[in-house]
Amino acid sequence: MMGHTLAEKIIMKNTGLADLHPGDLVTVTPDRAVVHDIYTKSLYEKLMEMGFEKAMYPERLIIFHDHLNPACLPTDPDSLSYGYKLRDKYHVGHFHASGGICHQLIPELGYGKPGEILLGTDSHTTTAGGVGCFGTGIGYTEMAYLWGTGKLWLRVPSSIKVRIEGKIPSNVYSKDIILRVLGDLRAAGGTYRSLEFTGSAVESLSVDSRLTISNMVVECGAKAGLFAADEKTAAYCKMPYESISWVKADEDAVYERELFYQAEDLVPVVACPPHVDNIRPLSEVEGVKVDQVCLGSCTNGRLEDLEEAAKILKGRHIAEDLKFIVAPASASIMEEAVKRGWIQTFVEAGALVTPPYCSFCEGRTMALMGDGEVMLGTNNRNFLGRFGSAKAKAYLASPAVAAATAVKGVITDPAHL
Numbered sequence: 001m002m003g004h005t006l007a008e009k010i011i012m013k014n015t016g017l018a019d020l021h022p023g024d025l026v027t028v029t030p031d032r033a034v035v036h037d038i039y040t041k042s043l044y045e046k047l048m049e050m051g052f053e054k055a056m057y058p059e060r061l062i063i064f065h066d067h068l069n070p071a072c073l074p075t076d077p078d079s080l081s082y083g084y085k086l087r088d089k090y091h092v093g094h095f096h097a098s099g100g101i102c103h104q105l106i107p108e109l110g111y112g113k114p115g116e117i118l119l120g121t122d123s124h125t126t127t128a129g130g131v132g133c134f135g136t137g138i139g140y141t142e143m144a145y146l147w148g149t150g151k152l153w154l155r156v157p158s159s160i161k162v163r164i165e166g167k168i169p170s171n172v173y174s175k176d177i178i179l180r181v182l183g184d185l186r187a188a189g190g191t192y193r194s195l196e197f198t199g200s201a202v203e204s205l206s207v208d209s210r211l212t213i214s215n216m217v218v219e220c221g222a223k224a225g226l227f228a229a230d231e232k233t234a235a236y237c238k239m240p241y242e243s244i245s246w247v248k249a250d251e252d253a254v255y256e257r258e259l260f261y262q263a264e265d266l267v268p269v270v271a272c273p274p275h276v277d278n279i280r281p282l283s284e285v286e287g288v289k290v291d292q293v294c295l296g297s298c299t300n301g302r303l304e305d306l307e308e309a310a311k312i313l314k315g316r317h318i319a320e321d322l323k324f325i326v327a328p329a330s331a332s333i334m335e336e337a338v339k340r341g342w343i344q345t346f347v348e349a350g351a352l353v354t355p356p357y358c359s360f361c362e363g364r365t366m367a368l369m370g371d372g373e374v375m376l377g378t379n380n381r382n383f384l385g386r387f388g389s390a391k392a393k394a395y396l397a398s399p400a401v402a403a404a405t406a407v408k409g410v411i412t413d414p415a416h417l
Helices: 007-014 040-050 076-090 100-109 124-131 142-150 176-183 205-222 230-235 303-313 329-337 340-350 397-407
Strands: 025-028 030-035 061-066 094-098 117-120 133-138 152-155 158-165 194-197 224-227 257-261 269-271 279-281 292-296 321-325 373-378 394-395
Touching: 007 025, 007 117, 007 133, 007 158, 030 040, 030 100, 030 124, 040 076, 040 142, 061 076, 061 100, 061 152, 061 292, 076 094, 094 124, 100 117, 100 124, 100 158, 100 205, 117 124, 117 142, 124 133, 124 205, 124 230, 124 292, 133 224, 142 152, 176 205, 176 257, 176 269, 176 279, 194 205, 205 224, 205 230, 205 303, 230 373, 292 303, 292 397, 303 397, 321 340, 329 340
Parallel strands: 030 061, 030 117, 061 094, 117 133, 158 194, 158 257, 194 224, 292 321, 292 373, 373 394
Antiparallel strands: 025 152, 269 279, 269 394
């Protein structure tokens, strides 16, 4: 019997199967099922339609209010009310009316653990892969069935190994790494595959950086983006390493293909409009004028992201006529950023700091743009029309580039400040 990829090993553990292969259809019993406020009403209605009056495993269910809270549209309060209805009717084990973005709170609060399977009604549920948890998105119809039965079918994905060796340059961040991978695979190059990251450079990444990478694998269609568990994972998840040491691919695992990168060759890059996979070196887009800069989101709203930006902004002010929005990914991150003085740095620099929620990234509040306007953000998508006018443009880059750009008012390499 050949070795197995990390995705295969996690699915095997969940199902109890001794062997499986890409393409196999299996029935899994997910360890967690996550829904956020955009889909609570649809989920409630679907549960009623299917006739499910109770949940099979209520202790495994989690509801987050993070997209519509604070409410900004007249329909938002009604949608939010269904979160409470679901909680009360189905005795949902974990309910968060506030506190931050679900994709940050899942690893932060220990909902997504190494070696587990977590399904959520959001494409960026893949974020949990940063701690070795098989997280992936499903629709609300599938979620309703999962609530009612505790199980769901899953097709075993084939896997792509992304191996990065060497020492990552000091001006290259995890955002640059995942954007480079997306540029190489393109928007559909990872469809229904598990991307598994390995190599000495990968091992050097912090858990925060790994979460950023796993968050964005879905932008090439990936089913999951997985990192093997190590001592850093164990410390982050507050678990003994011995209990999760198995969360890694076998040495003789079979992959569909392998992407190899020498870390020293990586450079800062930017995703250019109108697609996430439209990747160009930062040096080629320096000088592009922007109207707003957005720092944060479930992609880059963690402590190390805010720290990097605060270092650059300390003692500086943003460019005239620029709107600069900062959105920490969770309440605990915001609290710590306040203690460390970073929020004060942002405010003194001229930033608008929002509560910890989906904020500018979802394109409903804060960052809406008019015809011809341009933004640079640290979020995960830059689709046409996502931020208001379909004639507006959005670039994606690292927190360091975002901070430098906010200072100059044009896309800027931090080294050139």
